Amino acid sequence: MAVSMENGHTQFGEEDDEVFYTQDRPQHSHSSERPRNVSREDSRVKTIDRYGFLIDSQYIKCGLSQAVPKDVAQKREKKWLEMIYNWDFWMSKRFATVRKRCRKGIPESLRGRAWQYLSCAHKLQEDNKKMFKIYLTQRIASKQEIEIKNDLHRTFPNHGMFAEDGGLGQKHLYEVLRAYIAYNPKEGFCQAHAPVASVLLMHLPQEQAFWCLVAMLQDYLPNYYSGQLEEVAKDGVILLKLLKTVHPKLHKRLKEAHIDSVMFMVEWFMCLYSRDLPWPSVLRIWDIFFCEGVKILFRIALVLLKHCTAHLPKVPREEYELLACLKTKNMPPAILEADFLIEEAYRLPIKDRDLMKEHKKLEKRSSQKKR
Template sequence: VLDEIDKDLSRQFPHHELFVQDQGHGQQALRRLLQAYSGCHPEVGYCQAMAPLAGALLLHMPELDAFYTMVSLFDTYMRDYFRPGLEAVQVDGQILYGLLKRMYPDVYRHLVKYKVEPLHFMVDWFMCLYVRNLPWPTLLRVWDVYFCEGVKIIFRVAIALLNGILGSSQQRRHLKSFEDTLDCLRNLPASVTEASSLLPAALLLELSAKDFEQEHTKQLKKFNQRKQGRHQMQEAAAAV
């Protein structure tokens, strides 16, 4: 675990003055945060997605405050994200597509047409809370809502981004393959990441708490059924 943490230190905000120096103050603080969390939570350990989140917190607050904020963030909202198999991320990906299908069916159909699965692009968005994807001013606005209102903003932002990229027929005509679509989703155009347009688009989506709850229940049931089916097939194959 310690070796994996050390490998990731220089990858976090490499051009920021806090982290630019190899083994400097910022990298040492980041190492302490990640080692402390993984040591206190051996059942979770360390996941690469933790490093950019911890780095972003260190840019915003003193080390001790960053540690307690990180613990609260991970334990309250994200612990299941870091478990092997990414099952929680898989479920959230299907929730995202379920909500997208309801809000913007043309966007959903485009993704399905070119076989773009949620895990192809949203793992980085959700597990790193957009640290690697949004400009800093936009990221801070998203995080403000996240800390005040919870995880729904992560889905709202994802839906707003997808609609911003694929919402018009003209935009979809320019992305006529799996590769073109995925490249655009992994390298978000600046036109869709400005806080002044992205946040209103996300917050004004007509999605209620009940909508989220119903979609979560539906997709979790489907996931568990598929998981049980795979398990039964494996048992049958082993018995042959």
């Protein structure tokens, strides 16, 4: 588990609403697949939002966060441009300011470039010129090729970039995923790779998105998508340990109902909330993730767990009731909003050292079992 990271592509549909041909109204879920009986001929013209999603989709249904005033956005953009042009200085001498600005949210027009710089993906690309094209020509196992192709239509079908079967967006996603398998054949393909790569492609051209994906999976989430997902399971154990401090009653109920953390947090962490939260919230979380690492995934999870039963008379006892509460689609919309999530995340009675402490304890126990 990587617990810390101290380290101009135009946004899709950034200004006015546009229309795209896509499928009928999506289901109430980020991961909704296109219904099998709906063909391209049955599709209707739909209006999309500023992020490229269908207006009626879940991605913006809960997106009630107030837009940043234009003058404030311009000031922030100017500050970020100054930082990017003097990046090494800001990261070495003024990192606290960089972190503060990431928590406020990176300007949309600079988000992709900022993610590259925060993750050092731009240096990876510079040091490995032409390698992306080489990876595209290398053969991968036919089983993995089939798995990637089968996932294309399931990945953000409600986004204009990926809605068309065999369209340019799906082609780029296929090539980025295929190149990553060629780059890291030992890890192989994991279904969670697709949504992560898709979010990057919404903000970056193909090659930049590829190297950003490499940086994420190599430096921020090493070994997270390989084997039997042991690293994710470890983080689930740590999450429950921290939950005991944040919401002891819910922790007790989960334990009594024999509900393990992997029953609700795997998709949150592996997809970095991209399938589970309103899109403005997802982007704010990713901004912080690229700056501070996986710590923000824990903090957001704890906020969701702390407030997921607040609207109920009491914390449920039955397993099915508890599991229903833990689905973000059943949570009060207000707690899914970006400003609420981020503010609450840093009000939790949890310090970064608490996270480090639990991680070290778990690693120590794991090493003892292997002896």
